[in-house]
Amino acid sequence: MKVNNIAFMLIMFCAACVHPGNEDLNKMLRTKAQQYLKTQLTDSSFYHPVSFSSPDSIMYSYLNDVVYLQYDDSVSEVEATRFREMGENFALYKQREKTGYYNSRLAYFKGKRDSVANTIEPDFAGYNLEHQFKTVSSTGDSVIRKYIFCFDKNGNLFNVIK
Structure with missing residues (x-):
């Protein structure tokens, strides 16, 4: 009986990890991060994405x-x-x-x-997403920057850590 419960829980965990909604979430968070950068960078034409992490949970505990x-x-x-x-x-x-x-x-x-x-019980508070991108500094040099974008449960951006 215990083995069946463990197997069931393992299957449910794997299904949650590969759920198609995860890809939609990734795309939505990436898009919002890029929109933020395009409005905040002095010259967004020099913005070139390098990498995005997978969304990670923010937990209040x-x-x-x-x-x-x-x-x-x-x-x-x-x-x-x-x-x-x-x-x-x-x-x-x-x-x-x-x-x-x-x-x-x-x-x-x-x-x-x-x-x-x-x-205090742990409580899901939202997501964070790390993003590296290439841009140009005020001196004209190409630099790679890393920002961490924090989103609430609904995917609304509430903080950016530079």
């Missing part, structure tokens, strides 16, 4: 949640303080190590961080 990242930074700060004090103020380091200061602070921040991670 705890890894890009502000509160999670703040707690994760706090964990890193405690570790950095521990190592800095180990080298610069060994007496203070030994005292804090003996009293469990570092471990209790780490446990607190890791617990908070992990509780945030457990409350």
Whole structure:
């Protein structure tokens, strides 16, 4: 029974990967990226596409949640303080190590961080598409540029990372 379920899931995954809608999505995102460039480049006649990546999913998860990242930074700060004090103020380091200061602070921040991670379910937010293209710089030199285009769930462009 388990083997049949795994085989069924594998077949469904493969079918989703080769679904004809994926090619339509690729074409739509590429077209929107090129339209953006033609309106944003100073002289679009020098625009020549070099390559496009396949669209990749943008997921919202705890890894890009502000509160999670703040707690994760706090964990890193405690570790950095521990190592800095180990080298610069060994007496203070030994005292804090003996009293469990570092471990209790780490446990607190890791617990908070992990509780945030457990409350956030990953959510599909859209797509990103990497695009390399050749253009001419202001000095007349040919240059290759790489942009990352970010699209929402409906394929609307909402950000360009240069």
